[in-house]
Amino acid sequence: MGDKNKANFAFGVGDNTYQAVGQEEGIVRLVDSFYATMAAEEQYSAIWQMHSAPPDISRARLSAFLCGWMGGPRRYQEQFGSIQIPRAHASLDIGHEEAKLWLACMRSALETLGHCDELVEYLMIQFAVPAERIRQVCQR
Numbered sequence: 001m002g003d004k005n006k007a008n009f010a011f012g013v014g015d016n017t018y019q020a021v022g023q024e025e026g027i028v029r030l031v032d033s034f035y036a037t038m039a040a041e042e043q044y045s046a047i048w049q050m051h052s053a054p055p056d057i058s059r060a061r062l063s064a065f066l067c068g069w070m071g072g073p074r075r076y077q078e079q080f081g082s083i084q085i086p087r088a089h090a091s092l093d094i095g096h097e098e099a100k101l102w103l104a105c106m107r108s109a110l111e112t113l114g115h116c117d118e119l120v121e122y123l124m125i126q127f128a129v130p131a132e133r134i135r136q137v138c139q140r
């Protein structure tokens with residue numbers, strides 16, 4: 001991609017984000033890295049301990065969701081049915097701190113995979129939107 005095209009590149013258009021992250025394979029690697037980081041690093045223990053489903057199930061569900069969310073195939077709907085993200089978290093105890101931890105863990109996973117700054121910054125802005133809605137639904 002030339003510099004001129006790069007300046008005009010918009011992640012949010014069509015399936016650009018999905019392609020930039022490396023399609024389904026890239027999303028699976030991102031989610032694996034996200035959960036490996038959450039499990040391994042003490043600073044994320046508060047959100048790691050919230051998980052009750054087996055790790056394989058949590059990974060599969062998040063990967064399937066992110067696939068459609070990034071403009072790719074709607075795997076979550078295909079495999080698990082419909083979902084409303086804030087409502088799916090409503091029974092959890094998620095406040096500012098937990099939302100911050102989730103976002104930091106996701107940033108760490110994106111950086112571990114070596115994605116370019118533009119993609120990381122774009123995705124962090126996008127992830128902050130559902131994270132804040134979740135926090136509001138959990139009302140902390």
Ligand code: HEM
Pocket residue numbers: 047050051052053054058061062065069080083085088089092094098099100102103127130131132134135
């Ligand atoms: C705000 C901070 C967040 C926290 C602390 C959090 C935590 C969790 C936890 C504990 C689960 C349950 C998993 C289990 O029991 O194994 C879960 C499920 C899930 N989360 Fe989050 N999450 C957050 C934000 C997000 C965001 C921003 C997204 C999407 C962009 C997301 C997507 C999902 C999906 C798709 C599931 C599976 C839901 C289902 O199939 O029922 N989460 N989350």
